[in-house]
Amino acid sequence: MRADIAFVDLRLRRRALLSYVLGMALYALIVVVLYPQFKDSTSLDQLTKNGSAFAALFGATGSLTSPSGWLDANIYENFLPLIMLLITVGYGASCIAGQDEDGTLSLAAILPISRAATALQKVGALTVQALLLAIMTMACVLVGQDFDLSFPFSHLAGLTVGVTLLGVDFGLCALAIGSITGSRGTALGLTAALAAASYLVSSLAPVIAWIRPARYLSLFYWSVGDQQLANGATAPSLLLLLAAGVVLSVIAIAGYQRLDLR
Amino acid sequence: MTVVVGAERLTKTFGTHRGIVDLDLSVAQGEIFGFLGPNGAGKSTTIRLLTGLSHPTSGVARVFGLDPIADGVAVHRRIGYLPGELALHSRLTGREHVDLAAKVRGLRARTFAGELVERFQVDLDRPARTLSKGNRQKIGILLAVMHRPELVILDEPTSGLDPLMQDEFERMLRELVSAGTTVFLSSHELDEVQRVATRVAIIKDGTLVVTDTVEGLRQRAPRTIEFSFPAIVDPKRFASIEGVQVVAINERRITLSLRGAVSPVLRVAAELDPLDMVARPADLDELFLSYYRDQPGAEHIDAR
Numbered sequence: 001m002r003a004d005i006a007f008v009d010l011r012l013r014r015r016a017l018l019s020y021v022l023g024m025a026l027y028a029l030i031v032v033v034l035y036p037q038f039k040d041s042t043s044l045d046q047l048t049k050n051g052s053a054f055a056a057l058f059g060a061t062g063s064l065t066s067p068s069g070w071l072d073a074n075i076y077e078n079f080l081p082l083i084m085l086l087i088t089v090g091y092g093a094s095c096i097a098g099q100d101e102d103g104t105l106s107l108a109a110i111l112p113i114s115r116a117a118t119a120l121q122k123v124g125a126l127t128v129q130a131l132l133l134a135i136m137t138m139a140c141v142l143v144g145q146d147f148d149l150s151f152p153f154s155h156l157a158g159l160t161v162g163v164t165l166l167g168v169d170f171g172l173c174a175l176a177i178g179s180i181t182g183s184r185g186t187a188l189g190l191t192a193a194l195a196a197a198s199y200l201v202s203s204l205a206p207v208i209a210w211i212r213p214a215r216y217l218s219l220f221y222w223s224v225g226d227q228q229l230a231n232g233a234t235a236p237s238l239l240l241l242l243a244a245g246v247v248l249s250v251i252a253i254a255g256y257q258r259l260d261l262r
Numbered sequence: 263m264t265v266v267v268g269a270e271r272l273t274k275t276f277g278t279h280r281g282i283v284d285l286d287l288s289v290a291q292g293e294i295f296g297f298l299g300p301n302g303a304g305k306s307t308t309i310r311l312l313t314g315l316s317h318p319t320s321g322v323a324r325v326f327g328l329d330p331i332a333d334g335v336a337v338h339r340r341i342g343y344l345p346g347e348l349a350l351h352s353r354l355t356g357r358e359h360v361d362l363a364a365k366v367r368g369l370r371a372r373t374f375a376g377e378l379v380e381r382f383q384v385d386l387d388r389p390a391r392t393l394s395k396g397n398r399q400k401i402g403i404l405l406a407v408m409h410r411p412e413l414v415i416l417d418e419p420t421s422g423l424d425p426l427m428q429d430e431f432e433r434m435l436r437e438l439v440s441a442g443t444t445v446f447l448s449s450h451e452l453d454e455v456q457r458v459a460t461r462v463a464i465i466k467d468g469t470l471v472v473t474d475t476v477e478g479l480r481q482r483a484p485r486t487i488e489f490s491f492p493a494i495v496d497p498k499r500f501a502s503i504e505g506v507q508v509v510a511i512n513e514r515r516i517t518l519s520l521r522g523a524v525s526p527v528l529r530v531a532a533e534l535d536p537l538d539m540v541a542r543p544a545d546l547d548e549l550f551l552s553y554y555r556d557q558p559g560a561e562h563i564d565a566r
Contacts, residue, residue, distance in 0.1 A: 002365070004362055008362055012354070103349030107359070107363075114335050260317055261310065
C-alpha cells in the first residue's frame with residue numbers, strides 16, 4: 001500500500017512533532033538524572049501516604065521513591081500521556097475535519113485512491129507520531145539505568161506499547177468524530193472531554209472507592225494506570241487497547257466515506 | 263454521441279437550505295460545456311456531486327457511466343479537477359503538491375507537466391503561502407490537467423489570472439479538446455464561457471433554466487434599440503409592447519431591449535417623431551442577465 005498522503009501529513013507536522021518529541025525527551029532525561037537525589041527522600045512518600053486524593057489527581061499513587069513510582073508519577077501517568085494526546089488528538093482532529101475545513105482535503109480526495117485507503121494512511125501517520133514520542137521517551141528512560149533506576153526492560157517495553165496505543169486510540173477518537181461531523185472543534189472538544197474523564201477515573205480509582213469499578217472503562221487504566229512499570233503490562237490490557245483502536249478506525253473510515261467535502 | 267457527464271433529477275439539499283433541485287445534464291465527449299450561473303446558484307454544489315466529493319440527496323450522477331461515489335477511484339483516475347476555491351497546503355511548495363499527485367496517479371513521464379510549467383510560468387519552488395492568488399491558481403490548473411485526463415472539470419478557472427494567462431489558458435483548453443478531452447467549465451463570467459464553450463447551461467437558484475449552444479442562445483438573445491426624441495416621452499408606451507423591456511431612459515433618449523418582431527416598436531416610435539435610432543445586434547450579455555434576473559421558476563429550455 002502506498003503511503004504518499006501519510007508522508008505529506010507527516011511533512012506538514014514535522015516541526016511541531018519534532019518540538020514535542022525533543023521537549024519530552026529533554027524532560028524525561030531531567031527526571032531520570034534527578035532520581036538519585038530523591039530515591040532516599042522519605043518525605044516524598046508522605047505525599048501519597050494514606051491514599052491522598054490530591055496526589056492521585058496528579059497521577060501519583062503508591063511509593064514515589066521506587067524506580068517505577070518515580071517514573072510513573074513524573075512521566076508515565078501524567079506528563080507523557082498529556083504530550084501524547086496533544087500530538088495525536090491534535091492530528092486526529094485536523095487530518096480530516098481540519099483539512100476539510102481549510103479546503104485542502106479535496107486535493108487528496110480527488111486523487112485515484114479510495115477514501116478508506118486515505119483514512120488508513122492517516123491512521124498510519126497517527127501511529128508513527130505516537131510511536132516516535134513513546135520510543136524516544138523510552139530511550140531516555142533507559143538511560144536511567146545508569147542513575148539507579150532499575151526495572152525490567154519488558155515492563156518498560158509493555159508500558160511504551162500501552163502509552164502508544166493510548167495516544168493512538170484518543171487520536172482515532174478525534175479522527176472518527178471529525179470524520180462524522182466534519183468539524184475540527186467538535187472533534188477536539190469531545191475527545192478532550194473524554195480523555196479528561198478517562199484520566200480522572202483512572203487516577204482517582206485507587207483512592208476513591210466508588211470510582212474504582214469505573215476504572216475498567218478508562219483507557220488510561222489499561223495503558224498506564226495499573227502500575228504497568230512495576231508489574232508489567234498484561235496481554236489482555238494491550239489487546240483491549242488494540243481492539244478499541246480497530247473499532248475506532250472502522251468508525252473513522254465509515255464516517256469519512258459518508259462525509260460531504262467542501 | 264458518447265455521454266461523458268450525465269445527471270438525472272440530481273438533487274442536493276443542506277438541511278432546509280436548497281442546493282440544487284432535479285438537475286438534468288448531459289455532456290458529450292470532446293465538447294467544452296459551459297456551466298453558467300451567478301454566485302450561489304449551485305454551480306460548485308453540482309460539481310462536487312459530479313466529482314464524488316459530495317453525496318446526492320436524490321437523483322443520479324454519472325461520469326463515464328460510472329457512479330462518482332461508488333466508483334470513485336476509477337472516475338478520479340480519468341478526470342482532472344480545479345476547485346472554485348482552491349486551497350493548497352500553505353507550507354508545501356508547488357513541486358511537493360505536484361509530486362504527490364503524480365505519485366498517486368502513477369505519472370512517470372512529466373513532459374506535459376513541464377511544458378505547462380513553462381507556458382504558465384508556474385513557480386514551483388516557493389511555499390504556497392508566499393504565492394499570489396494567480397500563482398496558486400496556476401498550480402491548481404497544473405494539478406488538474408498535467409495527467410492529460412479524459413475529462414477536466416474546472417470551477418472558475420481563470421479567477422486571479424492576468425489577461426495574458428487567461429489567453430494561454432484558453433489556448434490550452436482548445437488543444438486539450440482537439441486531443442479528445444471533454445471540458446466542464448463552470449463560471450459566472452459570460453465572456454470567458456462564450457469564447458470557448460460549444461454548449462452552455464445556465465443555473466439559477468439551484469435549477470437549470472436553459473441548455474443550448476452558444477449560437478442558439480445568440481439567436482434567441484434580445485436586440486437593443488435606442489431612440490432619440492425631440493421631447494420627453496412616456497416609457498410606458500414602449501413597456502406595454504409585448505417582448506419589449508425599457509432598459510434605460512435618459513431625458514429624451516430611451517433604450518429598449520427587444521425580443522420578437524420590431525414593427526410594433528417602430529409604429530409607436532414613428533408616432534413620436536424620433537430624431538435618431540440606433541439598433542445593435544443580439545446582445546448575449548443581456549440574455550444572460552435576463553435569465554439571472556427575471557425568470558423565477560422559469561421552465562427549463564433545452565435546445566439540444
